[in-house]
Amino acid sequence: MTNNASQTLGILFQLCQSLLVVALAPLLTGWVNQCRAWLQNRSGAGLLQPYRTLRKLFHKDAVLAYNASPLFRITPYILFGCMWLAAAIIPIIAIDLPFSPAADVIALVGVFALARVFISLAAMDIGTAFGSLGARREMLVSFLAEPALLMVFFTSSLISHSTQLPHIVGTFAHHEFVLYPSLAFAGLAFVIVLLAENARIPVDNPSTHLELTMIHEAMILEYSARHLALVEWASNLKLLAYISIGIALFVPYGIAEVGNWGVLPLAIAALLVKLALAGAGLALLEALLAKMRIFRAPEFLGTAFLLAVLGLLIHFLLGA
Amino acid sequence: MSIPFTTQIINLLASILLLIAFAMLSQRRILSLIKLFAWQGLALSASTFVVAYSTAQHHLYYSAALTLLLKVLILPWLLHRLIHKLNVKWDVETLINIPTTMLVGIVLVIFAFNLAAPISQLSESITRGLIGIALASVLLSLLMMITRRKAVPQVVGFLAMENGLFFAATSATHGMPLVVELGIALDVLVGTFIFGIFFFQLRETFDSLDITHMEKLKDD
Numbered sequence: 001m002t003n004n005a006s007q008t009l010g011i012l013f014q015l016c017q018s019l020l021v022v023a024l025a026p027l028l029t030g031w032v033n034q035c036r037a038w039l040q041n042r043s044g045a046g047l048l049q050p051y052r053t054l055r056k057l058f059h060k061d062a063v064l065a066y067n068a069s070p071l072f073r074i075t076p077y078i079l080f081g082c083m084w085l086a087a088a089i090i091p092i093i094a095i096d097l098p099f100s101p102a103a104d105v106i107a108l109v110g111v112f113a114l115a116r117v118f119i120s121l122a123a124m125d126i127g128t129a130f131g132s133l134g135a136r137r138e139m140l141v142s143f144l145a146e147p148a149l150l151m152v153f154f155t156s157s158l159i160s161h162s163t164q165l166p167h168i169v170g171t172f173a174h175h176e177f178v179l180y181p182s183l184a185f186a187g188l189a190f191v192i193v194l195l196a197e198n199a200r201i202p203v204d205n206p207s208t209h210l211e212l213t214m215i216h217e218a219m220i221l222e223y224s225a226r227h228l229a230l231v232e233w234a235s236n237l238k239l240l241a242y243i244s245i246g247i248a249l250f251v252p253y254g255i256a257e258v259g260n261w262g263v264l265p266l267a268i269a270a271l272l273v274k275l276a277l278a279g280a281g282l283a284l285l286e287a288l289l290a291k292m293r294i295f296r297a298p299e300f301l302g303t304a305f306l307l308a309v310l311g312l313l314i315h316f317l318l319g320a
Numbered sequence: 321m322s323i324p325f326t327t328q329i330i331n332l333l334a335s336i337l338l339l340i341a342f343a344m345l346s347q348r349r350i351l352s353l354i355k356l357f358a359w360q361g362l363a364l365s366a367s368t369f370v371v372a373y374s375t376a377q378h379h380l381y382y383s384a385a386l387t388l389l390l391k392v393l394i395l396p397w398l399l400h401r402l403i404h405k406l407n408v409k410w411d412v413e414t415l416i417n418i419p420t421t422m423l424v425g426i427v428l429v430i431f432a433f434n435l436a437a438p439i440s441q442l443s444e445s446i447t448r449g450l451i452g453i454a455l456a457s458v459l460l461s462l463l464m465m466i467t468r469r470k471a472v473p474q475v476v477g478f479l480a481m482e483n484g485l486f487f488a489a490t491s492a493t494h495g496m497p498l499v500v501e502l503g504i505a506l507d508v509l510v511g512t513f514i515f516g517i518f519f520f521q522l523r524e525t526f527d528s529l530d531i532t533h534m535e536k537l538k539d540d
Contacts, residue, residue: 179328181335188339302419303346306426310342317433318331318449 010098013264014088017097020268021087021244025236026050028243028279033207035283050236057229065126065222075122076223076230082115083237092244093267094256095166095173104163105153108245109146112197115234116142123219134218137294141203141215144301145196148189151308155186156249158315165248173252181318185311187250191285192304194242196297198235201286203297213291243278247271326374330491333367334453337487338429341457344480345425345464346418350408353476354399357483361391364483368490379498380490386505387486395479395512402516403472408529415467425460432456454488471522471529475515482508 030047037044088099089108120135157163159180160171196203199216220231254270256263340360347353365387372380436452461481465474489496519529526533
């Protein structure tokens with residue numbers, strides 16, 4: 001009975017996390033936008049604005065371009081599925097979830113890459129100039145961000161001797177507190193990757209439709225209604241997934257374990273506090289930084305890669 | 321873990337030192353370069369203080385205070401005044417572009433770590449890994465001196481190099497005698513004054529701080 005019961009418990013926890021994540025993702029984006037509005041001395045649209053946008057978009061009728069292929073139609077679903085899967089694999093409220101062994105950190109990077117390939121293909125599918133412009137820029141940014149992200153993962157994998165996220169989180173959360181200088185480097189690199197991958201300010205500006213600067217917005221220009229809603233929701237989920245990876249790697253304290261219902265409310269509360277802090281920090285970073293020229297982006301991301309490599313080297317030298 | 325907490329802090333500060341050395345290498349503005357130099361001084365002072373605390377060597381407290389006074393307050397202030405008087409707030413010009421410099425920097429770090437590995441095998445102290453970091457930051461500062469065209473960033477590179485050496489001394493051998501440290505501190509201070517005068521002379525002669533002009537001075 002114990003085996004069966006623990007399996008059921010695991011699935012319950014998994015369901016709990018997956019639903020929570022999908023429900024929370026727009027709220028996080030709303031919170032980041034609200035913080036940014038406050039920092040810019042505006043009153044802001046409110047925390048629930050992303051939900052209202054999603055509802056509005058779902059109620060509209062979708063318009064497709066004449067020459068749109070089936071790829072263009074299915075991409076939003078693939079995108080949303082990839083991000084949801086990623087968010088299910090990452091230990092967000094509990095470790096040892098049944099989905100976690102499905103993919104280690106390297107496969108997780110692969111899941112993000114899959115979503116990226118599809119959105120880029122869909123952007124080029126219609127054949128407008130903006131779509132292919134955005135897709136190319138996205139590829140330019142991501143092919144530099146991906147190795148940096150992998151290096152960040154390798155640093156924490158070296159410390160915990162595993163590429164499985166639950167194992168990494170378990171090592172950091174349950175052992176005695178140790179300062180890891182290599183993780184400080186990895187953390188900095190991760191922040192840069194997070195900014196670049198989620199189309200945040202120094203690399204891309206999420207709130208502009210100015211043709212010269214946009215990357216992410218240029219790719220999704222042709223989408224409307226429920227497709228656009230799914231794409232937006234997927235990018236909210238992506239932001240949440242990235243921040244959760246950051247939390248899992250660098251501040252996993254307070255995470256629950258599967259089957260431990262008593263700790264679950266505490267874990268969720270800790271998660272909410274951490275997400276709120278991370279969102280506010282992100283907004284602060286965006287308020288402080290200026291959008292850089294697109295040709296500066298390789299240098300910016302190169303810095304992330306170098307920092308991550310330095311973290312690895314320091315791990316080898318100091319053993320910490 | 322078996323590593324005591326103070327050593328962990330020293331390791332962290334050492335990494336910050338290396339990180340700042342890299343940040344200086346990638347920096348395009350003179351003012352932020354000086355700011356970074358002050359931060360590096362602060363990290364150095366803090367690490368000296370922690371070494372002093374963990375080994376209970378009182379003269380290291382003095383050298384920590386000296387570092388704080390000299391490298392965080394006086395030298396940056398002097399440099400600020402210098403660039404104000406010289407009116408040089410332009411972007412730093414580099415000989416090689418910055419991403420390449422950073423790549424060379426990474427190679428230097430690997431080289432320094434490998435070079436220091438046999439030396440640190442000889443040492444029994446727990447902070448032996450730090451020799452590699454100190455060596456790496458010395459080499460990075462040297463790289464900065466080589467790749468910069470203007471005089472002020474070169475001087476900041478020179479001072480940062482001294483930071484690296486000082487860090488090697490405190491972390492690996494728990495500091496030099498106080499007299500030596502005082503002498504070095506005075507040397508650095510006087511050196512900065514002389515560099516200041518040198519800047520003015522340079523500008524008066526060539527109307528620029530670009531040291532490549534000095535090549536004209538030689539006899540053919």
